[in-house]
Amino acid sequence: MPVEITDWDPSEYLDDEESIRAYLNAAFEDGDPKLIASAIGDVARARGMTQIARETGFAREALYRALSGTGNPELGTVIGVLKSLNMTVRVEPIERQVAGASDF
Template sequence: MALETKPWDVAEHLPDEAAIAAYIEAVIEDGDPALLAAAIGDIARARGMAQIAKETGRSRESLYRALSEKGNPELSTLMAVLKALGLQLSVKLSQG
């Protein structure tokens, strides 16, 4: 009997702000800008891309495109999405 599987989607495993914060912090530590954009996209999908699009004044399609691993969103797009998600960027001194 074949084992049935389905793709794992991180957006289905971000139930609250604590999980979202832990996820985004881990991604930022990695230092990959493409991964950061994709992670913000994952969070937006978890919260509802249609609502994020409405709050940012951008189309869902453009957000899906920009917030993918192959996307290259403008800083204004990232900031608008983060604001709509109730998140903000902060800076701290490097430990190295």
């Protein structure tokens, strides 16, 4: 009997503020720009891409393209979408480990 595999869509599980924040923070911590764009796209789809498009003034189709795993959104697009999601990006210092004796 063959195994049936279905696509997993994270936007189906992003249904509260806490899970959305954790999801986006994990993407930003990873640091991969494609993953970050895709994660923002997942959240936008969970909230409703048509509504996000209206609020940002960007075309819905352009948002789908830019916020996909192969997209490359401009910073203005990312900021606009995050703002419409009532979120922002903050800059914090990276905590570095202190070199131990074994590092010499």
